[in-house]
Amino acid sequence: MKLTNVLTMSAMLFVVSMSSCRKEQDAKFQNNDLSNGRSSSTAVQTGLTGVDLGVAGNFVILSKTGITDVYKSTVTGDVGTSPITGAALLLSCAEVTGSVYTVDAAGPACRITSATMLTSAIGDMQTAFTDAAGRVDPDFLNLGAGDIGGKTLTPGLYKWTSALVIPTDIEISGGADDVFIFQVAGTLIMSSAVNITLSGGVQAKNIFWQVAGAVTLGTTSHFEGNILGQTGINLQTGASVNGRLLAQTAVTLQMNTVTQP
Numbered sequence: 001m002k003l004t005n006v007l008t009m010s011a012m013l014f015v016v017s018m019s020s021c022r023k024e025q026d027a028k029f030q031n032n033d034l035s036n037g038r039s040s041s042t043a044v045q046t047g048l049t050g051v052d053l054g055v056a057g058n059f060v061i062l063s064k065t066g067i068t069d070v071y072k073s074t075v076t077g078d079v080g081t082s083p084i085t086g087a088a089l090l091l092s093c094a095e096v097t098g099s100v101y102t103v104d105a106a107g108p109a110c111r112i113t114s115a116t117m118l119t120s121a122i123g124d125m126q127t128a129f130t131d132a133a134g135r136v137d138p139d140f141l142n143l144g145a146g147d148i149g150g151k152t153l154t155p156g157l158y159k160w161t162s163a164l165v166i167p168t169d170i171e172i173s174g175g176a177d178d179v180f181i182f183q184v185a186g187t188l189i190m191s192s193a194v195n196i197t198l199s200g201g202v203q204a205k206n207i208f209w210q211v212a213g214a215v216t217l218g219t220t221s222h223f224e225g226n227i228l229g230q231t232g233i234n235l236q237t238g239a240s241v242n243g244r245l246l247a248q249t250a251v252t253l254q255m256n257t258v259t260q261p
Contacts, residue, residue: 049179062246082115132181141161158182164189186212196225209226217241221240233247233252241256244260
């Protein structure tokens, strides 16, 4: 009788021990998944949110020091400059499908004077730049040593500690809700006739290029996404953009097409 009780007790202890080991093992696997920043069901980064553009998001082109233009450009969306006078906004009314806002009575004949709203938009633009620049723990650091020609970019946070060049076509691939944030500490130069293409349902409104140096888009190139530029944004002849040009200095256009996403 005593032997039977001993055997029964031993069996119960073995079952409890195996159950405890299984739970510890499952917990270990789960913790490993979380430490890698990935869920157990997907390899795509989660938790990256878009940059809130605030009132600046109402504009396709917004500049603090002016917008120059070589006729004829085609701009779809609202345009504005502040705090500089409207005389520094050189787009004509015929080139803009949308509203043109200035801080005073100078500028194109179709202008709308709204200094208060423009002040809010400029403030939100600067806040958005700071937000994008302040994102930490990049998924990709100095990808391609600053040359991303020919690459396919997947969702996530990218950081380059110097200049970035796009000498050949690139693809941005993901889903409709995926977010891409590109932090560039130097200049951004895209070569002539180079194209950015989107695949898998990616939307240009969810792509943010935060650039500390000047941005130059070469002749007849095509660009996708919102540019948050601390310095000038320069479009050479025939370049097109599906996105926004939000510059803390000037925007220069030369027979370009710029469309708000």
